[in-house]
Amino acid sequence: LDLLLTSFTYHRLALQREKTSLNPMGQMVSVNGHDMSVFVKGNGPQTLVFLSGAGTASPILDFKDLYDGLSKEYKIVLVERAGYGYSEDTSKSRDVSETRQALAKPQVSGPYIILSHSMVSLETLLWQEKYPSEIKAIIGLDWALPESYYQIKMHPQMLSMARWGSQLGLLRYLPSRLYMPNENLSSSDRRLYQRIAYRQILSQAMLNESLSVKENAKKVDAKINSQIPTLLLVSNGEGMGFSQEEWRNYAARFAKDQKNIELTFYDAPHYLYHYQTTEVVAKIEDFIKGTTD
Secondary structure: OHHHHHHHHHHHHHHHHHOOOOOOOOOOEEEOOOEEEEEEOOOOOHHHHHEEEOOOHHHHHHHHHHHHHOOOOOOEEEEEEEOOOOOOOOOOOOHHHHHHHHHHOOOOOOOEEEEEHHHHHHHHHHHHOHHHHEEEEEEEEEOOOOOHHHHHOOHHHHHHHHHHHOOOOOOHOOHHHOOOOOOOOHHHHHHHHHHHHHOOOOOHHHHHHOHHHHHHHHHHHOOOOOOEEEEEEEOOOOOOOOOHHHHHHHHHHHHOOOEEEEEOOOOOOHHHHHHOOOHHHHHHHHHHHOOOO
């Protein structure tokens, strides 16, 4: 108990010290009573909106090597959801409307090309279902598709315990590879990612969306509007608790009979864009030029 109290005290003091070095990399906009971070880079004629998956503490840094390869030709916009990156935490329920409002504040206009990772497949599916005119194309970065969530067993108590551990500062004593998926970052960016992770990993918003994901998966349409070109980049399933065959079959079944969906498979783990960045950037560029230009 004394060790936990010591860890908590040190953690709170360290958070105060580290706060001075956490200057937002993008613009802060107010949405539903909390500030959200919107990062913009590049001035191309088409706008690519990046949305990170669950548990990615710093989306801006996580996607860095990917958008650096695309920002010369496209306008990059990255919205950090509540409880992620530089955005404030909140206990309020949220949906795609927050992302849309955050984009409207810095006057980023559509239609957009959406690049979303993992769990944010659900938000993207809801977006294209409700507001198809706002979306020009979709690129799914190893989407966790609705069907996969029917099979996943959730452990609410373990998630809550992990949140308490994060609040106590125990993350500071764990290897960074457990919470920092982008190993391509420079040493200074890695330190910055760590400081953000200490503050945001298993934030209240992050916890809430994880606890509600199975129910949310039941609410979205498992089809994509036939007028929206879609590219799904699919990993080997490593890191997702499924075999390669199971994971890829989810994507194959989802895309079946949807002629506007293209599948591309990579022999790489769930954050595939960190492992085969050059190939992924080239594939995205080819897809955009072939379907939207």
